Amino acid sequence: MAILIAAAYFTYASLTRTGEIRVGVGVNGCIDTNCVTLPLPEADVTVTFADGHKLSGKTDATGVTNFRTDRSGEVTITATSPLLSEPITTTADISDGGYLSVDMADPAPFKLVRAS
Structure with missing residues (x-):
């Protein structure tokens, strides 16, 4: 009986595994040749799965947004x-119940100026 209960639990757990996708968004700012990536709050982020399912959100003050999903691929x-x-x-792949972390930055830097 204990084996049946354990098998049922692990089957349930494997079917309900929740994965997480973390997306960081930033912009590159440069003074001369010294560049830094700055977080970009309030950016719109969309995660689209191959089957067309979409998740969307906005980055927080640290330029990050997190999604929880039961999908993979x-x-x-x-x-x-x-x-x-x-x-x-x-593009990236997420495994069933896995964790995916992606950081993206605008490839076009903007020029920072030194305060006098």
């Missing part, structure tokens, strides 16, 4: 913001 992640030179897009 290839995802396309897109970040948009008026402060980005263009939408940033990347």
Whole structure:
């Protein structure tokens, strides 16, 4: 009987595994040749699975947003913001119940100036 209960538990656990996707969005700022990536709050982030299922959210003050999902497979992640030179897009894979962390930054840097 204990074996049946254990088998039922592990079957249930394998069917309900929840994965997490963490997306960080930033912009590159440079003074001369010294560049730094700054977090971009309030960027719109969309995660699209191969079957068309979408998750969407906004980055927080640290430029990060998190999604929980029970899906797996290839995802396309897109970040948009008026402060980005263009939408940033990347693809990645998430395994069943896995953790995916993606950091994206605008490839077009902006010039920072030194305060006098």
